[in-house]
Amino acid sequence: MRVVFAGTPEFAARALTAILAAKHEVVLVLTQPDRPRGRGMKTAASAVKAVAAAHGLPLVQPASLKDPAALEPVRQARPDVMVVAAYGLILPAACLAIPAFGCLNIHASLLPRWRGAAPIQRALLAGDRETGISIMQMDEGLDTGAVLLARALPIEPSDTAQSLHDRLAALGGQLIVEALAGLAAGALSPRPQDPAEATYAAKLSKTEGAIDWRRDAAQLTRTVRAFNPFPVAHARINGEWLRLWAASPASGRGEPGVILRADRAGIVVACGEDALRLEVLQKPGGRPLAAGDFLAGHPLTPGGRFDA
Numbered sequence: 001m002r003v004v005f006a007g008t009p010e011f012a013a014r015a016l017t018a019i020l021a022a023k024h025e026v027v028l029v030l031t032q033p034d035r036p037r038g039r040g041m042k043t044a045a046s047a048v049k050a051v052a053a054a055h056g057l058p059l060v061q062p063a064s065l066k067d068p069a070a071l072e073p074v075r076q077a078r079p080d081v082m083v084v085a086a087y088g089l090i091l092p093a094a095c096l097a098i099p100a101f102g103c104l105n106i107h108a109s110l111l112p113r114w115r116g117a118a119p120i121q122r123a124l125l126a127g128d129r130e131t132g133i134s135i136m137q138m139d140e141g142l143d144t145g146a147v148l149l150a151r152a153l154p155i156e157p158s159d160t161a162q163s164l165h166d167r168l169a170a171l172g173g174q175l176i177v178e179a180l181a182g183l184a185a186g187a188l189s190p191r192p193q194d195p196a197e198a199t200y201a202a203k204l205s206k207t208e209g210a211i212d213w214r215r216d217a218a219q220l221t222r223t224v225r226a227f228n229p230f231p232v233a234h235a236r237i238n239g240e241w242l243r244l245w246a247a248s249p250a251s252g253r254g255e256p257g258v259i260l261r262a263d264r265a266g267i268v269v270a271c272g273e274d275a276l277r278l279e280v281l282q283k284p285g286g287r288p289l290a291a292g293d294f295l296a297g298h299p300l301t302p303g304g305r306f307d308a
Contacts, residue, residue, distance in 0.1 A: 001180055004079040004099065005048075006030040011169045012085035013047035015106050018173030019083065024180060026057050028077040032088050033061045065095055074098050081183060083176060084138065093140055101183050103138040106172045108165075109201065110134060110150055112193040115143035116201035120168065121161050123201075124226035127218070130154050131164070133172045135179040137190055146190035149179045160228040204231060211235040213256035213306060216273035217249040232282075236307040237300070245280035245288045257306040264292030267300055 003024045005016050008031050020026060029052040037044045045053075052059045058077070062070040071094055074082070079099040084091065085106040096103050109119035111134040116122075123131040132152040139145040153171055155164060182188040209227045211220055211234065220233075224247040227233040233244040252260040254270030261268040266277035282288040283298060 001025070001080040001101075001184055002027050002078060003180070004028045004030070004074055004077050004082040005085075006082060006087040006089075006091075007048045007085040008032045008046045008088050009086050010047040011108070011165060011172065012087070012106075013051045014169040015083065015085045015173045015176050016048055016051050018177050019180070020051075020055060022177045022180070026055075027079060028073055029057050029059045030074075030087065031059065031061055033063055062089075065089055065092055068094065071095055071098065081180065083180075085172065085176075091138065096138055096140070104148065104176070104179060104183075105136045105138050105143070105145070106176050107134045107136055107143055108168045108172065110152060111136060111143060111147055112195065112198035114199055114201040117203040119201040120164050121201070121204055121226040122199075123155065124159065124161060124164065125222050127222055128155055131168065133168060133175045135175055144193060144195075146192050148188045148190055149175055149182070151175055160225045162229045206231045209233040211244065211276075211306075213269065213276075213308070214272040217271045217276045218274070220271060220276050221247055221249055237304070239307070241284060243282040243288070244278055245282060247279055248277050250275045250277035255305075257308060259300055259302050259304045259306075261302060262291075262295060262300045262304075264290075264295075266291045267295070269306060 001024050003019060003026050005026055007016060031046045031048040034043050034045050036042060049059060060073045065071060075098055081101040082099045082103040084103055091103060110132040114122050130152045132150060134147050135149040136147050137145045151171060153167060209231055224233045224244050228245055234241050235244060250268045252268050252270055252275030254260055256270055256272050258270045259267060260270055260275055266279045268275050268277050279291055280288050281294045
């Protein structure tokens, strides 16, 4: 099929690579403009742009698709279908109407659960036991279109947002290839979503990553996992914020925020229910360290207390 692909981060780049490997003709790639990234805030290309450049694919980087002129390259490409994955720009109705088979979105949840910007992190925060990939026929709503294909993926107890992202990205590439084959064969049966079952995956805010020790340890463990690798959970002690990269529930009881144990196995802190073992920590300007290495340079002792 003649495919126009729109996407920006690594999740989308995996899907584009899978589509190319399946020998579809990618006639145009859309990705967001180059932007400052990383600690040095140097201007860098998106992961999708890197794949497009490596394969010599036609590429455009509009800042918006609201201007009719921005859609002209899409019209000229005469696509059978447009595939969208974590693009980051809203597709107006005029864009949705261009491809013969419409626009397909690769969404990282089992729709209608977790419509919106952060489905991976919200599934982890909620303690969901599974998530998955939905291939959706796009309409003008926010992830409201009919589902063409969906496949579940279990969430492992050790999953972080990064590890779950990587497995979902691989599944997304596999499923979009299946969807394109089914679309070409007329073998897909759209399933309308039930709005009553919809939940919304709001974009993460950094303030959500601040640890409230009055919450139970299971909830706080999920927060640490969901905010790894961005924007990273954090807690304050002696007026200094520490970034928390890995943690797990532990036995123990005490006033929330009080350190119960501190050794190479971790720094155990009392919570509203049970306790949280901090396993990998990072001081401002430092690098992430396992608890034992962290304590060697930054002693924390039982009875010490994290700030409220």
